[in-house]
């Protein structure tokens with residue numbers, strides 16, 4: 654099948670590109686390289702197009718003839734959205750509507766439009782303290798990023814209902830793994846920790862480290878997305894894409910110390926605006942839509958991530 658990945662030069666997108674090519678799919682990537690890099694796709698035979706989801710003509714040039722679109726392009730990160738909320742709104746909310754419209758335009762001349770899978774985020778649960786996070790809970794975004802991701806999934810589901818398109822809106826929960834960028838102000842926690850640990854620097858911990866997350870290895874994410882494409886899975890409701898684990902930052906640090914074989918020093922920093930204390934997915938919907946997918950265990954994923962960071966030195 655032919656698959657378009659928007660944001661395919663980013664962390665999740667490049668891992669997915671590689672996985673889909675290995676499964677025999679033809680992959681087209683549209684990316685403006687704002688946070689992604691062509692290096693992430695080195696040696697992966699995709700058709701790469703540099704362009705933006707905010708341009709209808711860039712989208713029209715890549716969407717024709719594709720069976721599925723995995724829409725990952727976005728301005729990621731909570732702190733970035735607090736720095737510049739309108740930029741997050743534009744890329745994540747307006748950008749998603751542009752992608753859906755491009756698929757609808759291309760679908761007008763075909764039997765049916767392409768399937769569209771969009772990336773939402775556990776951050777939509779925000780201030781709702783209930784655990785685990787079931788998709789039936791009321792979303793309560795506490796950052797512009799979270800609000801823009803709620804728009805991403807709402808637009809996808811609304812286009813599905815209004816125009817008969819096959820859509821799937823997945824909420825990622827702290828995905829980690831190879832190719833995830835570290836060493837910048839907005840780095841996610843796992844790459845920031847691994848990078849610091851391997852360089853012998855103290856690990857930057859916002860708050861006391863007891864906050865917990867449902868860390869998901871990128872290989873598990875790719876397995877679900879690959880299955881969603883192969884079986885053209887769609888759903889009128891959003892779906893958590895995480896496997897229900899709950900790991901604190903202090904546990905991540907202990908696990909990392911064991912893998913690296915060192916006692917790791919920690920540097921506590923103030924809690925960040927927009928961060929939520931705990932996050933854990935209810936997996937009922939995921940298990941019912943994707944009964945065949947088993948997650949990669951946390952320690953296995955963390956070891957693979959450390960190996961990848963080491964391989965770059």
Ligand SMILES: NC(=O)c1ccc[n+]([C@@H]2O[C@H](COP(=O)([O-])OP(=O)(O)OC[C@H]3O[C@@H](n4cnc5c(N)ncnc54)[C@H](O)[C@@H]3O)[C@@H](O)[C@H]2O)c1
Pocket residue numbers: 659660661662663664665666683684685686687688689690704705706707724725726727728729730744748772773774775824825826827828829841
């Ligand atoms: N990594 C996570 O833990 C996580 C959690 C929740 C949601 N998500 C979502 O998953 C998706 C992928 O995240 P990621 O971690 O791979 O981030 P990433 O920054 O590595 O990837 C995003 C990609 O989108 C591209 N991009 C940004 N704006 C664009 C535009 N206007 N046109 C074309 N390309 C554009 C970037 O250059 C980058 O390659 C995003 O939608 C993000 O919001 C990720």
